[in-house]
Amino acid sequence: MKVDGELILKPGKERSLARRHPWVYATAVARVVGKPAAGATIAVRAADGAWLAWAAYSPESSIRARCWSFAEAEAIDAGWFAARVRAAVARRAMLGVATNAVRLVFGEADGLPGFIADRYADQLVVQFQAAGVNAQRDALLDALGAATGCANVYDRSDSATRQREGLPPSSGIARGAAPPELVEVHEHGVRYLVDVRRGHKTGFYIDQRDNRRLAGELAARLARERGRAPAVLNCFCYTGGFSIAAARGGAGSVLSIDSSADALALAQRNWALNGLAPAAAEWRAADVFDALRALRDEGRPFDLIVLDPPKFAASHHHVERAARAYKDINLSALRLLAPGGYLLTFSCSGAIDVDLFQKIVAGAVIDARVDCQLLARLAAGIDHPLLMTHPEGEYLKGLLLVRI
Ligand code: SAH
Numbered sequence: 001m002k003v004d005g006e007l008i009l010k011p012g013k014e015r016s017l018a019r020r021h022p023w024v025y026a027t028a029v030a031r032v033v034g035k036p037a038a039g040a041t042i043a044v045r046a047a048d049g050a051w052l053a054w055a056a057y058s059p060e061s062s063i064r065a066r067c068w069s070f071a072e073a074e075a076i077d078a079g080w081f082a083a084r085v086r087a088a089v090a091r092r093a094m095l096g097v098a099t100n101a102v103r104l105v106f107g108e109a110d111g112l113p114g115f116i117a118d119r120y121a122d123q124l125v126v127q128f129q130a131a132g133v134n135a136q137r138d139a140l141l142d143a144l145g146a147a148t149g150c151a152n153v154y155d156r157s158d159s160a161t162r163q164r165e166g167l168p169p170s171s172g173i174a175r176g177a178a179p180p181e182l183v184e185v186h187e188h189g190v191r192y193l194v195d196v197r198r199g200h201k202t203g204f205y206i207d208q209r210d211n212r213r214l215a216g217e218l219a220a221r222l223a224r225e226r227g228r229a230p231a232v233l234n235c236f237c238y239t240g241g242f243s244i245a246a247a248r249g250g251a252g253s254v255l256s257i258d259s260s261a262d263a264l265a266l267a268q269r270n271w272a273l274n275g276l277a278p279a280a281a282e283w284r285a286a287d288v289f290d291a292l293r294a295l296r297d298e299g300r301p302f303d304l305i306v307l308d309p310p311k312f313a314a315s316h317h318h319v320e321r322a323a324r325a326y327k328d329i330n331l332s333a334l335r336l337l338a339p340g341g342y343l344l345t346f347s348c349s350g351a352i353d354v355d356l357f358q359k360i361v362a363g364a365v366i367d368a369r370v371d372c373q374l375l376a377r378l379a380a381g382i383d384h385p386l387l388m389t390h391p392e393g394e395y396l397k398g399l400l401l402v403r404i
Pocket of ligand 1: 205208257
């Protein structure tokens with residue numbers, strides 16, 4: 001295939017590509033041949049000139065190229081992108097998830113680095129997070145339309161990741177008609193309204209689907225075994241995902257905390273949409289760090305506590321400060337956890353791996369002077385796969401603890 005340029009790597013830097021890792025860091029590049037534009041398809045070559053991969057060029061990013069293919073015979077054209085999108089969508093159809101809110105394409109994991117496509121009922125929402133997929137916008141949108149039959153696509157390319165690529169934020173209608181104010185989806189029998197224009201990510205935390213169901217199951221188990229409906233605390237509740245799942249499972253009361261008034265307003269609509277009693281819900285617009293301390297003063301124990309904070313560590317530079325923040329909220333939560341109660345605690349910081357997260361939470365357990373068992377390690381749902389050659393793709397991890 002003829003391309004607009006080539007990246008020649010420094011000696012020895014071909015090794016990660018030989019292991020089919022999809023990123024080429026700027027520090028690995030010896031020189032650029034030609035004048036490729038941002039997002040252009042280029043050849044990556046070893047120092048001795050050997051062909052290694054077809055990739056997309058990201059001149060502004062510390063990830064200087066993202067690989068499309070390790071097969072030299074492949075032509076990276078519209079047909080190639082269509083095939084990748086088709087394959088990703090077909091794989092999702094095989095997963096059997098009980099929902100119509102699904103991640104159809106998940107960047108590197110689906111061989112399309114930086115491209116996200118989520119489906120909310122018949123509305124698609126996309127993000128172009130890297131120069132390569134940004135340059136292939138039309139081919140990807142055409143392919144997505146053909147693979148799903150969905151006419152309406154909304155673009156939410158307004159995440160911070162684009163800045164690192166030198167791309168401006170962009171959002172709006174990408175194809176078809178404007179999305180409705182709120183799109184209704186269902187997940188394991190629970191109904192949620194999603195604001196695809198203004199919501200976080202593409203509107204909803206699709207990745208927590210199975211963990212929300214687990215919260216519902218834990219609430220049901222507590223109610224059954226103890227003969228009284230459990231008290232639930234959901235911190236960083238956003239639009240009420242875990243709160244509603246727990247209430248549907250049989251929680252007697254759910255206190256939900258978030259700093260965003262808009263998120264809480266939508267959470268309350270979601271609560272009502274599921275026919276749940278208003279009296280069982282308490283909503284607090286507050287900073288969780290402060291609210292947890294205030295709850296301690298109130299002396300109010302909880303049988304199930306969910307901690308699902310935003311990404312505290314945006315990069316490895318922030319790991320130490322983030323670790324302190326994770327420890328702080330986990331310690332506060334453990335002090336509120338009734339004996340026999342469950343803590344579902346999460347981190348979506350890619351820079352904090354599962355072992356470190358477990359250590360941080362163990363530190364909180366020690367300081368709280370309680371005994372806890374780790375019952376399960378949790379992760380994102382099955383439609384957010386991890387490419388085995390790209391461990392950096394792992395971001396969401398959770399722990400299920402029980403206080404004994
Ligand atoms: N568990 C949710 C997703 C949580 S997203 C779900 O399943 O849908 C994280 C949420 O934390 C956001 O709604 C954000 O508004 C809120 N948030 C961020 N920092 C906060 C803080 N310090 N105190 C309270 N809420 C905060």
